[in-house]
Amino acid sequence: MSSVDSPDGWEILEQAGELARRGEAFALATVVWRQGPSSGKQGCRAIITAEGQLRGWIGGACAEPAVIREARQALVEGTPRLLLLGSPEQFGGGVPEGMTVVPISCQSEGALEVYLEPVAPVPHLVVVGRSPMAHTLVALADALGWRTGLVEHPGTDTALDTVTERSFVVVATQGHHDEEAVERALAARPAYVGLVGSRRRGAGVLGYLAERGVAADALARVQVPAGLDLGSVAHREIAVAILAELVRIRAARGVPPAAALPELPAEVVDPVCGMTVEVDDPVPFEGRDYSFCCAGCRAAFLRDPRAYAKKESRC
Template sequence: MHVDVMDLMAKLKSSEEAFVLATVVRTVSVTAAKAGAKAIIRPDGTIAAGWIGGGCARGAVLRAATQSLRDGKARLVSIQPGDLLADLGVKPGEARGGVQFARNMCPSQGTMDVFVEPVLPRPSLIVFGASPVALALAAQARPLGFNVTLAAPADDLGEAPDVDHLIDGFAIEPETKGERYLVVSTQGRGDEAALKAAVAARADYIGFVGSHRKMAALKQELTEVGIEPAALDRVKGPAGLDIGAITPEEIALSVLAEIISIRRRGQRGETAQQA
């Protein structure tokens, strides 16, 4: 069945599924696919829609797609005959100047450059509570590209907040795929219940909005009711970078800054070091 690349791409993005968009950007001599050809590659290595040529190019592109989904970085793959690679002084599999080279083993001996772009689900931010800081977090996170869930008792909320998902209470899914960051900002209204739910879930970060003293007291209380100390040690409390924040909006900003610093750690690479 023919599947339109752009239609499928829209569906996968709306359902928060990871995939790679591979686009042929240049061809030289005889190649099966021409510039502009596109394909959607799923995490399992299958081509879900589109076409980028036959086996001469497919293996190299699929390998690059797997790498891109793993590290979140786009790649330009240049598939060339062996003699041209030798003229350039590069070996198959070598990367130089932002280009990853591969050998074209087909008799056609054409050259094809393919841009491999990972399209990843938005990182998930789950905010526990309906406090002013919680609402500020939800409002600030969406423009930054987060898929925001607010978990709070419905009775604690006034108007429905502008979030992607709203949970009545603190019961969240303990296991999900992709990046997930949790912030407990209940501020006295269900602190223990929210922390229990947070530490029972898989997360890349768990933050608690509150003082050191409050965090220490909650750890002791939860330990006494059977929560493992190691689980509680995952919680960063107080959450956020120390920027001297005072207002709810400033506190929310400090928490998001901390989350972003964790997300981007190691992603800027040599460019950031040279800047």
């Protein structure tokens, strides 16, 4: 994990907007209360990416690891949370219901309350085609705040290169390079590939691709015809039917699973202060390795390692 230079709160919000437009998941952390001494101040903000990078400023070395760990869990669950970084004893045990308490007791008597808000990626839709329906579908998705791309020439347009496993792709070429567009879309393994056309036309496209060696499991992912079945309707209604199907799929899938987040370094408990810390430059003692949040805890352990090792074994 890492942090970068500390921009002010407004710049952090600008960066958050840019990440959302690019379709990247992150959590926004805001300090809503502090008790000194603490380097974090009310209104301090930071972004925590899915990779565990912290951009901005929340607090010092004690606060950052805890905020990053809790932010990544909030991304997995898709729900915001309010953290108390400190000790419940500082409040006489009167911790509000629903607040997550994270001990940070090393070399500080300060405390912070941090609000963590996970931000799901903006849906990404790429529509291939030049028809009025294709333009209508892009306009409707734009109105929902989705990130969109319109590909009029699948052989040369680079918008298909932006497709990822989170993207939705709708091929509406009406017989103009259908096969090429579907094959290029499937290569990126997007969340959805839909072909606008009749089932007969779809069978012909998929049969041709099967003969070209495209895997059967990939072809099985193509939705033909794309969209909810509304019967015989005009092109604007077809666009609505397709977007409705995509909204339903997105709602059903929810947030990404924990396995989708990159792994962070292993964590252990500091035997001196009880904080959860990364495994970093561990100290071996009696067959175990111990890591620490700071030089002070490390020095305390080295003065009497047996006492702290016994203390940890009793926990």
